[in-house]
Amino acid sequence: MVNILDNAIKYSPEAPPKIDVYTENVGTNIILKIKDQGSGMSKAAVKRVFEKFYREHTGNIHNVKGHGLGLAYVKRIVDDHQGYITVESEKDKGSTFTVRLPLIS
Template identity: 80%
Template sequence: MRYLGMIKEENKRMHAQVENVLRISKLDKNELNISKERLDLHELVEDAITHVELIVEDRKGYVKTHLKAEQTSVLANDTHFTNVIVNVLDNAIKYSDDAPKIDVYTENVGNNIIVKIADQGNGMSKAVAKRVFEKFYREHTGNVHNVKGHGLGLAYVKKIVEDHQGHISVESEKGKGSTFIIKMPLIS
C-alpha cells in the first residue's frame, strides 16, 4: 500500500510538472497569479522529503534534516513550493553517482528563513553554477544521456522562488557537491 500510495503521489506530481512547464511560459509573460497562504516551511520541507525518500533508500543514501529555524511561517503556495524543494532534492539525487547523501538545514536570519539543501554529489564548475537557473540550460558532459531532463527544473524553481519574494543561489565545487540556498521572507 505504501508503494501504491507513492506511485499515486508521483503520478500526480508528474501531471503537475506538465502543468508547470505551461506555467513557466505564463510566468515569463507575467500572467501567473499563484495563490498563497500562511504555511509552515518546515512542514513543506518534510513533505518534499517524503516524495524522494524511497529513491534515496533504494540507492542506500539518506536525507537528514537539521531544522534549526524557530520562525517558519511563510506566505507560499503549497504545491509550487513543495515542488521547488522536491526539484532541488531530485537534482541532488540525480547528480550523485554514489549513494545520495543530502542534508537539509534551516535557520532564521533577520526577517528571513534560509533553507540550505546540501549534497555530496558531483558538484559543478563556477561557469555551470552561473547558468544553472537558465531555462533549457544543461551542463555539457561527455555522456549527455547519463542524466535525463530538459533543463527546466531549476528555471521553474527560480521563477517560483522569486514569485514568492524569495531568492535562490547555489554554491558548488566540481567533485565536492552542491548547496542550494533558498531565502524566504517570514510573515509575522
C-alpha cells in the first residue's frame, strides 16, 4: 500500500497533496481505497497500469523517477493473497485505487 500512497504523492500537482484513504470491512474482506487529486491517467494507461515496466509518458510525469515496476508488484502481492486491485482514473482529475483482501480468521 506504501507504493500506491507514494505514487499518489509523486503525481499530485499540489503540495501538500490531497489524498483520501478509506477502509471498510465487508464480510470476510477488508477494502482499502486510496483516492488522489493527481494528474490521473488516460483510458489506455488504466488498462496497462499493472503491467511490468509500463509508464504513461505524458504531462508532468517526465519529472517522476521510476521504472514502472511498483504497481506490477502491488498487483502480484494482492493476487498472491487472493485479493484484487482495481483503478479508476480520469486524466487531470486523479485516480482511485481499490484493494480488496480477505481477512485471516
